[in-house]
Amino acid sequence: MTPISTYENIIDELADKDYVVVDGLIEPEILFELKTELLKKHTENELKRAEIGNGANSSVNDLIRSDKISWIDKDSKVSCEQDYYQAVHAFYSYLNRACFTGISDFEFHYACYEQGTFYQKHIDRFKNDSNRKFSFITYLNDTWQQGDGGELKLHLDDEVIQVEPIFGKTVIFKSHLIEHEVVENHKQRFSVTGWLK
Ligand SMILES: O=C(O)CCC(=O)C(=O)O
């Protein structure tokens, strides 16, 4: 179980900076199993090109984003997916109690950025749907090193924060506020990405 002090630190940082990068929010055993699941989907060709926009306005756009994804069912029977969702739920329940954030739903997908792919600067909220409150990304790259690329850049008002997509790191930020991008990567890059709504 995640210590309350971890939640408190996350909440303080979110209040202060609108984003937080935290290590160890999700247990590594869960993350290794998620990576195995993701690799299986990759091998079985179950990852699909991600689209931009939503509903009838969605489309694949090579110039904007080139990752592949697979959505994770809320009632998944896969134990690591259940465990991940349980950890997410524990976190946002705490956040709701502490900050009255009113989060009542979530959606997550696996993501794979193949070598040479990227996601241009964007905001995680759709024009016609303001439900997404927080973006929540956990990285699964256990061999990532400097030079591999694929960093997440958070464009703040007066600086740009660069986050290395290293295994076990979780980034949380306010979906409607922070423009961000995934810079071109030079090696396969894996993550679980989602939104608290
Ligand atoms: O993988 C990341 O670091 C960010 C992904 C992202 O911005 C998105 O899927 O909207």
Ligand SMILES: [Fe+2]
């Ligand atoms: Fe995004």
